[in-house]
Amino acid sequence: MMKLSRFWLPRNQLASKFLPVKNSNIKETSWFSNYSSRLGISTARSDSIKHGNYSGKTYADFCIFKGKASLAVSPVLPTFSRLDSGSSKVDRRGVVMLKFMPAIGQRKYDSEKKQLFALSATEIGCLISLGPAESCEFFHDPSMKSSLEGQVQKTLSVSPLTNGEGYFFNLAVMNSVQKTNDRFSVPVTKAEFAVMRAAFSFVLPYIMGWDQVIKPKLESIGVERPMQREMRADPDFEWGR
Secondary structure, three states: OOEEEEEEOOOOOOOOEEEEEEOOOOOOOOOHHHOOOEEEOOOOOHHHEEOOEEOOOOOOOEEEEOOOEEEEEEEEOOEEEEOOOOOEEEEEOOEEEEEEEEEEEOOEEOHHHOEEEEEOHHHHHHHHOOOOOOOEEEEEOOOOOOOOOOOEEEEEEEEEOOOOOEEEEEEEEEEOOOOEEEEEEEEEEHHHHHHHHHHHHHHHHHHOOHHHHHHHHHHHOOOOOOOOOOOOOOOOOHHHO
């Protein structure tokens, strides 16, 4: 049986460990064709755009709706703090937020029971480089290195579909305080994953804050840039759930 690569990336550590895993216990996908997929993008209302300026927040999630759960993907930009020298540095790193919601009926999903999983830059790199027969797994403890460590544990595993036409995105969230164990499973087609891979590659420099490093240099050489509104990080980080 083919061995796959497995990535184990704790949330608050930059180091990564690569562990071999076997391609086992992958769910059958015969039912997959019976589930319809809708891709949705929600944006700010057109009347909120005046003279090139945006009022309010803009929503542009990439959404995948399946029979048992939905998956929404969106970028969260980093925040910066000002130094005494007048320079700035990254205060909180940006992420790509995954939002899972369970289905409660046909094309109906329960937003009250959503679970969030924030992908770091390194974890995004793992997904971008994922091969068609490879799997990866990420472990997060939102309260790591605090007195609340271990109370909430999140595990995201991405494994290939048996037909090789996409991946399963499986999220398990164990809350020892509330005594709950939530599980979500969303099959992502090859086309849907191609969109995610392209979006991840595009947004990666922005969540790292590198666009803010390059921007002053572009302005110093007189390169014109289109007017952009100031974007702030979404406070709805995964440690709020």
